[in-house]
Amino acid sequence: MLVIFLQVTALERAEQAMKSKNYPEAIKQFDIAEKSDKLSPTNLFFRGTAKAALHQPKPAISDFVKVIKQTQSQNLKIRSQEKLFEICQSNCQLNCYKEFTSSMFQSNWHYSFLQQMTKDRKILLQGGYSNDDLINFAQKCSRDPEIQLKVITVLLEQQQFAQCKDVTDRLKIVFQDKRQECSQLSDIFELLRDSSIGNYDNLEKVAIRASRSQPDESIYTNFYKIAKVLKELSAEIEKFAPTQKLSADTLSPLLKKVKKIQAYPQKLFTSLNTRIQFLTSKIFNIDEELIPVLNFENMQYKVQNQVDSLIDIINLISSGTSQIIVEDLPSDTPHQKYIKAILYYFELDINLKSIVSAYQKKEDFGILTGEADKKINFVYALLRDAYKLKVNDNSFPHMQQFITDLNKLSDSVFNYHMKTLNPDIYKILNVSRQSSDSDIRKSYFKMARKYHPDMVAKNTTEEEKKSLARQFQRIADAYDIISDPKKRTIYNQGQHNAQERQSAEQYHQQRKQLAQQMFYRQQQRSQGQGQDFGGFDPFQFFNGGQQQGQQQGGRQRVVFNYNGQNVYM
Structure with a gap:
């Protein structure tokens, strides 16, 4: 009894325990x-x-x-x-379909499903997958430590830190007895994500939160120190614009601060691997030796670049001694994109002077205006991306003025572009409208002989030969118009290339309007408002321009002086 x-x-106690x-x-x-x-x-x-x-x-x-x-x-x-x-x-690692018969499940479909999962698991672990396949499978096979570790490892190698955080946040629900370790790992991935995109506001907040819960862990302290300085410095840099200069007195103290953290990225990423291995081993109950060593070299380089490039920018603005190759500057974060846009604006200003000089010397300037126009699109695209990725509504306070200045510069380039579509053929041939056909013919042959490719001196460089060939072509094109009565009449009536000029004018005006709309639409988005452009997205207008700018950026390198500083393009 x-x-x-x-x-x-x-049994009664068991029942009560189950209820609670x-x-x-x-x-x-x-x-x-x-x-x-x-x-x-x-x-x-x-x-x-x-x-x-x-x-x-x-x-x-x-x-x-x-x-x-x-x-x-x-x-x-x-x-x-x-x-x-x-x-x-x-727990697809258990291979249930091998241990049990189909009679243990509700239907043959359930049994076949587990069989397929076992096959898929083998393929995924061997590397035959896309990211989406791997993530979707990991959501089904949520308690398989080998699959979960594979997902995290692959995403980390690809620097997909936001997805790493999503995966780890799901693990908090699955491995509730490991919530603390999952939260710590999630914090690390959030810190890496914010570091990669330059979200220094959130980077600082997460670093503070993580360091409070783990005061003995140095990586969070290093993240915090980097975030604090870069947040302060980038806020000052964002105030800079072509017509809004920054004081060297303002930047000098910041330069000292950023130099103090210059060695931090290396310290940070040296210890980061060890920390991730420790946490993943705790979560999945796997020996640390079995967890693959991750390569954070690219990420370390990216963060180091954020620090180093800011030092270079400060030296440039305050007329220091740093020499900058603008095309080599990174553009991963919003403020890096913004700074690059400013430097390319300065280059455009130099390009415009070259265009004016070529025009005054009666030299061909069509290529110069074409390259400048592509670069203008590139700057628009950089400004668009910087403003689109800004971390708060106070970022880039002079963006609207920057776009206004860029539109003015674009007007100047466009005016010379129009001159290439409607050249002064009388000036090119060094004659007047009243000159006789005989005088025009004499002047043409004289100038054609001077610039003909077969008449150049033997010591002429290849670049000079190309320039002379372009000038010869301009002379030939001008004479083709002026020697044909019908073409000459059309030209004298101002109708030469009329359709092309009209199209160019429409494109130019549309680009300026869309640049302003781009800014206003971003403002309204940040304020929770919307704006309709009749189904047209102004942000897409400059996509092609950015690609063109990137392509041509590698072909040309220009040096100019800004505040006594040589800047190499």
Whole structure:
């Protein structure tokens, strides 16, 4: 009688523990009861449920299999089969389809599904996958440590830190007994994400939060120090614009601060690998030696570049000694894009002077205006991306003025571009409108002989030959118009290339308007408003220009002086 009393008490305690979700106690009481007598299928089901909740897949499976084999209740059998399938799916490393027959599952479909998962798992672990395939599979096979580690490793290698954070946040739900370690790993991925995109506001906040919960971990302190300085410095840099200069007195103290953190990225990424290995080993119960060493070299370079490029920019603005090759400057973060746009604006200003000089010397300037026009599109695209990726509404306070200045510069370049479409043919041939056909012919032959490719001196460089060839072509084109009465009449009436000039005018005006709309639309987006452009997205207008700018940027290098500083383009 005493044994029966103890058994009833144990089952009652187990029932109460299940109701309060005290699963360890419930399992303990079920085990006590089982020592005295065989558990009923219902009690086996509850114990299996408790074990599943505590991430004990094999013991849980054992209980559910017993229920399926013993119970006379069809409802309890189906519920146990559902639980068994759920555990087998989320723990696909167990290869349930090999251990059990299809009769243990609700249908052949469930059994075939687990069989396919085993095949897919093998392929994914061998590397035959896309990121989407791997992430989707990891969501199904959520408790497979090898798959979860594979996902994190692959995404880290590709610097997909936002996706790494999403994966780790899901792991908090799956591995609830490892929530603390998952949260710490999620913080690291969030810090890496914000570092890569230059979101220094959030980087600072997350670093503070992480360092408070783990004060002995130096990586969070280093992240915080980097974020604090870069946040302060980039805020000052963003105030800079072609017509809004910054004081050297303002930047000098900041330069000292940024130099102090110049060695921090190397320290940070040296210890980061060790920390990630430690946390992942805790989460997945895997030896640290079995976790692959990650390569953060590219990410370290990117963060180091953010620090070093700011030092170069400060030296440039304050007339220091740094020599900058603008095309080599990184453009990963919003403020880097903004600074690059400013430097290209200065280059455009130099380009415009070259165009004016060529025009005054009666030299060909068509290529110069074409390259300048592409570069203008490139600057628009950089400004668009910088403003689109800004981290708060106070960023880039002079963006509107910058676009206005750029539009004015664009007007100047466009005016000379129009001159290439409607050249002064009389000036090119060094004659007047009143000159006779004979005088025009004489002048043409004289100038053609001077610039003809076959008449150049032997010591002429290839670049000079190309320039002379272009000038010869301009002379030939001018004479082709002036020697043809019909073409000459059209030219004198101002109708030469009329359609091309009209198209160019429309394009130019549209580009200016869209640049302003681009800015206003971004403002309204940040204020939660919308604006309709009749289905046209002004942000897409400059995409082609950015590509053109990047292509031509590698072909030409120009040096100009800004505040006594040589800047190499």
